[in-house]
Amino acid sequence: MPEQPPAPAGQTLIGSVQRAMRLLETVAGHEHGAPAKQLARETGLALPTAYHLLRTLVHEGYLYRDRGLFFLGTAAERLSSSGAAQKRRSTVVDSLAQWRDLIGVPVYYAMYRDGEIEVVCVSDTPANPAVQEWADFRETGHAHAIGQCLLSQLDESARRDHLSRYPARSITPYTVRDDHTLLRRLERMPRMQPVTERQEYALGTVCAAVPITVGATAATMALSLPAHQADRLLPAARQLQSEVGRRVGALALAISI
Template sequence: MPTQPRAAAEPGSREEPQDPPQDRTATLIGSVQRAMRLLESVAAHEQGAPAKQLARETGLALPTAYHLLRTLVHEGYLRRDKGLFFLGEAAARLHSSGAEQKRRSMVIDTLAGWRDSIGAPIYYAVYRDGEITVLSVSDSVGSPAVEEWADFRQTAHAHAVGQCLLSQLDEEARRDHLSRYPVRSLTPYTVRDDKALLRRLERVGRMEPVLERQEYALGVVCAAIPLTMGSTAATVALSLPSHQADRLLPAVQWLQQEIGRLPEAFPLSISI
């Protein structure tokens, strides 16, 4: 179909010719590419670099480099000091966010690998600011996680995750927690009172796993393994249907070995 000719602007009209959309897009993309090249060039100079050197390294005309550098400084991606350009706070945040995302992915992939190897859901939790916090759950259709029918934060006495975390606290911290979240029966197998729970926690050896059988939910058995993370109480746990209870101890032993193989720098301490 032939295109219609564009009507001429009326006399006195303020309408100006517009660039074709593809030209504007190309200009915008080119500007972004040039700005990224400048950022990469600045990042290569820890001691900073002047505009002329950056323009030369990136193959940009000096006026173009100056314009982009000023824009990047204004937006916080660069900072200028005594004629030299350095990476700014915004660029540092980008780097930090990327590194954090990489650490998150490492943890999520590791938990998923354990889940698939054991054939059971895997939980990662910490005790932070006086509260039980489940940071990540890795389950699947074939190995679903335990339904949180009663708030995990308020029922630490009844599940392996909570008991494992409480066992890592000192007596004062345990009593403080129980003063806020007292023991209550969830199933016929739940520990009966605070004293019985405290006695049980005292018997848990350092770095020993905690096993729980149908105390939180009928038909489910769980185990939680303590993690060494400085002063933070943390745990990795798993759950199984009660008819597979014979798999619980072998799964715990396998998981302990896998945790022991993790490098010291492995970022399990992050919030997922």
């Protein structure tokens, strides 16, 4: 076994925890399981110590025993799943930061989940700040590009269900004023094209959202600009859509969390 690095000055390492982790790592390396004696030998542990730790790990669900062989248990699999989810989320976070710097705009990632509009991640800078959420994003999907983009990806029944809970209402002089007008607008939207809105959610701000559909999941990447830069909105949206297209495979996996 490789020599363990010394503990940092002033810190005490828990030896039993270290030994248990070594056992878990060793079991993970045996797809078809391994007996206690082999695990003890490979980890350099005394057999009684290995037995004691293995029994504890089985009791806690990190391992299970079948016909004398030890395998990773459900608790260890949950840890692995959580780590994979974090890695997929970091893919989205890193992508947003890259596009933020490339295009010079705040970038947003949102999805429609369990009947709600959810802004999952926002990437901005002090020079290009994100839109202040002054009215609940979930309740004002009719007014902002993110919500309109997500609703455009739903079928009519799901749209009407959403509007029965969050009816359209005017929050700026430019906001669509009723459900009927919004539904007509959504029906006319070209599929998979950027959705734009100008000062419908926040005065002084224009926004665009790019639709991303993965299976039955509706998602979007969006951006915002000050109203005096409105001429940049559609070109920036097209650039974002192109960049999303380059990473659609990795994003599809992340969105499927």
